[in-house]
Amino acid sequence: MRIVTALFSEAKPIIEKYDLTPMGGDLMFPIYQKNGCFLVVSGIGKINSAIATTYLHLKSGESRNQPFLNIGIAGHHRPIKGMSIVANKITEKISGDTKYPPQIIFEPIHRSHLITVEEPENNYEIDAAYDMEGYGFYVSALRCTTAELTQSLKIISDHPTSPANNLDANKIENLIRSRIDEIDRFIKNLIKLSDLAVPRLIEPSILETFYSRWHFTTTQQHQLRKIIRRWLVLEKEDDLSAMIPIDCPNAKQAITTLENKLNARSLVLHPDNN
Numbered sequence: 001m002r003i004v005t006a007l008f009s010e011a012k013p014i015i016e017k018y019d020l021t022p023m024g025g026d027l028m029f030p031i032y033q034k035n036g037c038f039l040v041v042s043g044i045g046k047i048n049s050a051i052a053t054t055y056l057h058l059k060s061g062e063s064r065n066q067p068f069l070n071i072g073i074a075g076h077h078r079p080i081k082g083m084s085i086v087a088n089k090i091t092e093k094i095s096g097d098t099k100y101p102p103q104i105i106f107e108p109i110h111r112s113h114l115i116t117v118e119e120p121e122n123n124y125e126i127d128a129a130y131d132m133e134g135y136g137f138y139v140s141a142l143r144c145t146t147a148e149l150t151q152s153l154k155i156i157s158d159h160p161t162s163p164a165n166n167l168d169a170n171k172i173e174n175l176i177r178s179r180i181d182e183i184d185r186f187i188k189n190l191i192k193l194s195d196l197a198v199p200r201l202i203e204p205s206i207l208e209t210f211y212s213r214w215h216f217t218t219t220q221q222h223q224l225r226k227i228i229r230r231w232l233v234l235e236k237e238d239d240l241s242a243m244i245p246i247d248c249p250n251a252k253q254a255i256t257t258l259e260n261k262l263n264a265r266s267l268v269l270h271p272d273n274n
Contacts, residue, residue, distance in 0.1 A: 001036065001037045001038070001066065001067055001069070001187060001190070001191055002038050002039075002040075002053075002056055002057065002060060002066050002067065002068045002069070002141075002144075002145075003037070003038070003039040003040070003068075003069050003070075003071055003187075004039075004040055004042055004049060004052060004053050004056065004068070004069070004070045004071070004133075004137050004141075005039065005040075005041055005042070005070075005071050005072050006041070006042050006043060006044050006045075006048070006049065006072050006132070006133050007041065007043075007044070007072070007073075007169075007172060008030070008041050008169075009169040009170075009172040009173040009176075010041075010071060010072045010073060010172060010173075010176050011032070011039055011041050012173050012176075013173060013176045013177040013180050014039060014071065014176070014180070014183065015032050015039065017180055017183075017184060018034060018035075018037050019034055020032035020033055020034045020037065020039055021033065021034060023038075023059065027059070028051075028052075028055055029041060029042060029043070029051075029052045029055055029056075031056065031059055031060075033060070038056055038059070038060040040052045040053070040055065040056040042133065042137075044132055044133070045118075045132050045133065045136070046092070046116050046118075046132060046133055046134075046135050046136025046137075047136060048133070048136070049070070049133035049134075049136040049137045049140070050136035050137065050139065050140040051140075053068065053136075053137050053140040053141050053144070054140050054143070054144070057141075057143075057144040062144075064144075064145070065145050065146055065149065065194065066144070066145055066149070066194065067145065067149040067150075067151075067187075067190040067191060067193070067194045068137075068141040068144065068145055068149060068150050068151070069151050069152070069153060069186075069187060069190060070133060070134060070137040070138070070141075070151070070152040070153070071152075071153050071154075071176070071183060072131065072133060072154055072155070072176075073131070073154065073155050073156070073157035073158075073167070073172055073175060073176070074114065074129040074130055074131040074134075074154035074155070074156060074157065075120075075121050075124060075129065075130040075131075075156070075157065075158040075159060075164055076112075076124065076128070076129045076130070076156045076158075076159050077124040077125070077126060077127045077128060077159065077160070078127065078159060079159045079160075079161060079162070080156050080159070081156050081157065081158070081159060081162060082155065082156060082175060082178060082179075083110060083155070083156045084109050084110070084153060084154070084155050084156075084179045084182050084183070085109065085110045085111065085112040085114075085129055085153070085154050085156065086103070086105075086107075086109050086110070086111055086112070086151060086152065086153050086154075086186070087101060087111075087112060087113070087114035087129070087134055087151070087152040087153075087154065088100065088101060088103050088111040088112065088113070089101075089112075089113040089114065090113075090114045090115075090116065090134050090135050090138050090152065091113065091114070091115045091116065091128075091135070092116050092135040093115050093116060093117045093118070094117075094118055097135075098215075099135070099138050099139070099211065099212075100211055100215055100216065101138065101147060101150060101151055101152070102147050102148045102218065102221045103218055104148055104193065104218065104221075105151070105186065105189045105190060105193060107182075107185060107186050107189060109153070109182065109186065112128060112129045112154075113126075113127075113128035113129065114128065114129045114130075114131060114134045114152060114154065115128050115129070115130050115131075116130075116131055116132060116133065116134045116135035116136065117130055117131070117132055118132070119132075120132070120164050120165075121164070122163060122164075124159060124160050129154055129156065131154060134152045134154075137152065138150060138152065142205075142208055146207070147207050147208065147211065148193065149190065149193065149194055151186075151190060153183060153186055155175045155176055155178075155179050157171075157172065157175050206228060206240065207224070207225070207228075209240070209241040210224060210240075210241050210251075210254065213241060213248075213254070214248075214250055214251040214254055215250075215251060216251045217251070220251045220252065220255060223255050224251075224254075224255055224258075227255065227258050227259055227262060228240060231258075231262060240258065241254075243257075243258065243261060244257050244258060245257070
């Protein structure tokens with residue numbers, strides 16, 4: 001298990017819950033560990049989060065297909081302070097680039113759009129959560145594991161009538177601590193998913209080429225993975241999304257196109273070597 005927080009006040013309840021201890025040595029970021037669970041404190045901002053996520057992967061042994069979880073506080077458009085959310089859509093505000101983490105853990109936690117901003121948010125313009133790390137974490141973690149095992153869980157800490165400048169380390173720590181059992185259940189389910197999924201994983205880069213072009217519902221994500229696995233039995237395609245026309249309008253049509261091409265392809269288990 002790989003956990004990334006921005007602040008020590010976010011990390012402290014998790015460190016105590018899992019009895020994590022500091023990793024020795026001259027480290028770029030503080031890392032805590034025990035029994036295969038590793039936690040890094042990145043500092044604030046998407047760049048710090050991205051670098052720390054990759055660094056954690058390296059320092060924890062570069063094991064493929066480990067679950068990665070970003071835990072921390074976030075603001076929200078609505079006054080739902082103290083509620084936990086899992087990001088099912090992550091947008092970098094400055095560029096508009098959007099990612100869609102697959103949602104296949106069905107814990108009763110609210111799902112929300114998460115917008116990663118450059119500075120603390122004061123306007124909360126749309127009905128979404130706001131943070132400063134989620135996007136950087138997500139794109140970095142995808143280089144280390146599969147999209148299904150890359151998730152962000154946030155505790156809502158501020159909103160328009162209770163702004164972020166009212167927060168301090170004790171308040172942040174207490175917000176995380178108030179949801180530690182919920183966090184623990186989500187972590188355990190993420191680990192179970194990792195144990196079940198590892199033998200059947202598709203390289204994250206293959207899925208990301210599709211997720212970056214179209215928005216897939218959870219059902220469509222399952223359909224896409226099933227089709228890709230069938231393709232990989234036939235032959236190793238480096239870029240399956242390149243087989244789909246540039247003007248393909250949506251995920252449904254992309255799946256249909258790929259499936260039609262797959263059904264038209266002959267399956268030759270014993271090719272003629274002459």
